Amino acid sequence: MSRTAKPPEQRSTAPSRDIIGRGPSLADTLALRLKDEIVSGRLRPGEKLATEQQISETYGVSRPTVREAIGRLKHDGLVITRQGAGAFVADPGAVSVFRLDIADFSNREEIRNIVELLMAVEATATEHAAVRRTKGELKAIEAQLRAMQAAVDRGETGVDEDVAFHRSIVEATGNPFFRDLSDFLDRRVRNFIRTARSNTARIGGMAQAVQAEHQAIFDAIVRKDAAAARAAAENHLRNAASRLALYLER
Amino acid sequence: MSRTAKPPEQRSTAPSRDIIGRGPSLADTLALRLKDEIVSGRLRPGEKLATEQQISETYGVSRPTVREAIGRLKHDGLVITRQGAGAFVADPGAVSVFRLDIADFSNREEIRNIVELLMAVEATATEHAAVRRTKGELKAIEAQLRAMQAAVDRGETGVDEDVAFHRSIVEATGNPFFRDLSDFLDRRVRNFIRTARSNTARIGGMAQAVQAEHQAIFDAIVRKDAAAARAAAENHLRNAASRLALYLER
DNA sequence: ATAACCAAGTTGCCTGACAAGTAGGAAATT
DNA sequence: AATTTCCTACTTGTCAGGCAACTTGGTTAT
Structure with missing residues (x-):
């Protein structure tokens, strides 16, 4: 059978020999x-x-x-x-469109700023989710938590399950703006990590640490404890930022 | 006259544009x-x-x-x-553009969601600004606070000065993403208030209340007290949301 | 088998044209 | 003289056709 779609050799943020894409039109x-x-x-x-x-x-x-x-x-x-x-x-005042344009993701300061925004949005989102989540949403969050644990137990990085876990939380805020913005920032940062360094570097205790932090977030959401949920989310994000910094150091 | 009409039969190649419907374009x-x-x-x-x-x-x-x-x-x-x-x-994962599209600003729920995002962004921005502000930025914030007071004393609503006050704060975060997003949300919400109801409705004690809340924020920034700055900002935004709800009620 | 080459296909950009809608002034009417 | 009607130039929206630049896969030559 013949493949119709060819790999688009997409240039991600990694600075290849070429500048981003073609020259601007x-x-x-x-x-x-x-x-x-x-x-x-x-x-x-x-x-x-x-x-x-x-x-x-x-x-x-x-x-x-x-x-x-x-x-x-x-x-x-x-x-x-x-x-x-x-x-x-x-x-x-009537402009109804906001563009968040991450022009240069190889810039260290820009990464810091993006991560900072991500932390603000996701911490608040987790806080809201703790109070508002329905029983169904709670079940979905728990399912993702379990899936992540299973992946870790298999010795995998569980990055995809990690993303899904956070996504199920921001979904429970019931606020599409939180969901979409968080989703975007999350994907962007993770994609950067993925290209900057092999994910295998995460194996070796890190996954367990991540999972423990996730558990703390989940417990707070179960109790509908907004303050604890925010605290747990902030702690998790702070640690995640540290782990990201580890990747960047070398 | 060279504008004589031609038989519309030449459109025959186009298979009925009803497929798309007649939107804006x-x-x-x-x-x-x-x-x-x-x-x-x-x-x-x-x-x-x-x-x-x-x-x-x-x-x-x-x-x-x-x-x-x-x-x-x-x-x-x-x-x-x-x-x-x-x-x-x-x-x-490589998409570097995020679009925040406020399609329907007359929708009550959409307003609520936007205000919620605004609160999250600006509370965190204020927290960061408290710690990072330079002496020059502090002076700028103080100047805006004074300008607002002057406006209130003159019996004006001080809406423009209010905007400028918040803008000088988010500027002090040193994070352009916070600045731009906050700026956009702020403008959008205020523009809505402006059109929804005459600003004069604000006069009558409201301006003084707003100013007192601003003062609390400023004091915390002076002391570089992050927690107090966040608390003051959250209090201010919560009250602002209540005042907004007042406008919406009738 | 490998390398050079070519032809079909696709996007980037151009010229030229007409339709649809707007705005301001001329002309007709009161 | 003032007002209304109408016309015309101008501007955006859309279309058609064409050429250059570039990619891709198969063909030919080495």
């Missing part, structure tokens, strides 16, 4: 320029952008390319267009 | 469709998307429109394109 750079015009304040809210024709001439690109660039700003809520009238800078 | 709706294919898991990471030509025929839109839609997915990090090869679904 024309629309990419143009979008950045226009965005700069807005955030810098040279174009004020409500003000009308130049017409596509004018921008096209100014920057020496075709109209479709200009449209692509403006389309992104529109997608990000920075401008609104009205057919026949033009494109206008949106009111900052 | 063809590219908009198409982008949503394709995004759904990815997040739902029908298209797995690494898998190749249909060619622009095929998508164009499937959905009955032109290739430029398809390009615009794919361009957005690319912008959001969901797909990666390689000239000559095709477009591929990105590895979720």
